[in-house]
Amino acid sequence: MVSGLPQMGLLAGVDEDEQAPRGNILKLWGNPQTMNLNTMIYTNIVQSPYFKANLVELKTYHEVIDEIYYKVEHLEPWERGSRRIGVQTGMCGGVRGVGAGGIVSTAYCLLYKLFTLKLTRKQLKGLLDHPDSPYIRALGFMYIRYCIPPEDFWWWYSPYWSDSEELDVKAGGGCIMTIGNMLEHWLTKLDWFSTLFPRIPVPVQKKLEEKMRLRKCQAFLEVDSAQEKESKRLSDRNRDGSHHKPGGHSHRHEKHRSDREKRRHHSRRSRSRSRERRHSKTPTERESSFERDLKRAREKQERDRRRSRKLKPS
Numbered sequence: 001m002v003s004g005l006p007q008m009g010l011l012a013g014v015d016e017d018e019q020a021p022r023g024n025i026l027k028l029w030g031n032p033q034t035m036n037l038n039t040m041i042y043t044n045i046v047q048s049p050y051f052k053a054n055l056v057e058l059k060t061y062h063e064v065i066d067e068i069y070y071k072v073e074h075l076e077p078w079e080r081g082s083r084r085i086g087v088q089t090g091m092c093g094g095v096r097g098v099g100a101g102g103i104v105s106t107a108y109c110l111l112y113k114l115f116t117l118k119l120t121r122k123q124l125k126g127l128l129d130h131p132d133s134p135y136i137r138a139l140g141f142m143y144i145r146y147c148i149p150p151e152d153f154w155w156w157y158s159p160y161w162s163d164s165e166e167l168d169v170k171a172g173g174g175c176i177m178t179i180g181n182m183l184e185h186w187l188t189k190l191d192w193f194s195t196l197f198p199r200i201p202v203p204v205q206k207k208l209e210e211k212m213r214l215r216k217c218q219a220f221l222e223v224d225s226a227q228e229k230e231s232k233r234l235s236d237r238n239r240d241g242s243h244h245k246p247g248g249h250s251h252r253h254e255k256h257r258s259d260r261e262k263r264r265h266h267s268r269r270s271r272s273r274s275r276e277r278r279h280s281k282t283p284t285e286r287e288s289s290f291e292r293d294l295k296r297a298r299e300k301q302e303r304d305r306r307r308s309r310k311l312k313p314s
Contacts, residue, residue, distance in 0.1 A: 035147050064110060072136075160180060
């Protein structure tokens with residue numbers, strides 16, 4: 001647990017007073033027929049030629065996953081340009097939770113098809129972790145949002161809170177979200193394009209918001225802690241390099257190794273100075289290196305003059 005956060009068990013994903021869902025049978029919540037979809041969307045799905053003629057032929061979980069992989073390209077409830085908006089305004093039009101109608105999307109048809117299969121816990125988990133398409137994963141998360149008990153949302157969603165896989169959720173493109181951002185949106189907003197998600201009970205909503213707040217605090221503290229550790233490491237390295245006290249075999253060994261490295265570096269620099277100029281050294285570093293070489297040359301020249309004067313007969 002990160003220092004400074006209350007020991008509430010929230011950041012581990014499950015409260016102390018909550019139990020992880022058990023067994024392979026999923027407990028469903030709400031309307032057992034409509035999956036808690038609004039009436040307009042549900043009616044369009046069950047009357048859709050795609051649902052009645054195509055999806056009725058899919059009998060297994062894996063067949064539906066394949067269909068999602070090949071057909072789903074967004075997560076809106078309606079296909080682009082198919083809604084009769086009329087005089088409606090706003091995200092959800094004139095009627096709360098009801099779209100203007102049109103061609104219901106492939107994504108929502110397949111979402112409801114998954115509902116008719118009565119997924120097991122293992123199958124739902126397989127959707128969330130599926131490697132082939134973010135839309136397969138997204139329909140699994142949407143399944144949870146629509147028909148799993150709200151008190152289980154955090155248990156299902158929290159492992160994916162920082163998931164950075166991206167997908168475009170808008171029909172026609174132009175609204176890219178990460179999985180993590182999408183889940184946060186679904187837990188904090190009811191609006192989803194031209195529909196509404198089922199309302200989360202107020203006590204559960206308050207708990208979810210508190211957990212999300214603590215999760216963000218944890219993330220900030222972890223970043224600060226990592227930066228502090230890195231700063232301390234660099235500070236220790238600089239201090240050890242510039243204030244190391246002489247004495248003993250260890251110091252002689254370090255000095256010998258340092259001298260050897262300097263000679264090797266000087267030799268390497270002489271052979272590859274032109275290559276170094278083309279790469280990483282800054283103008284300030286190149287100037288500093290030149291000045292050091294010039295200083296050494298002048299010192300050598302001075303030593304040679306002194307030696308020559310000593311050798312001259314008096």
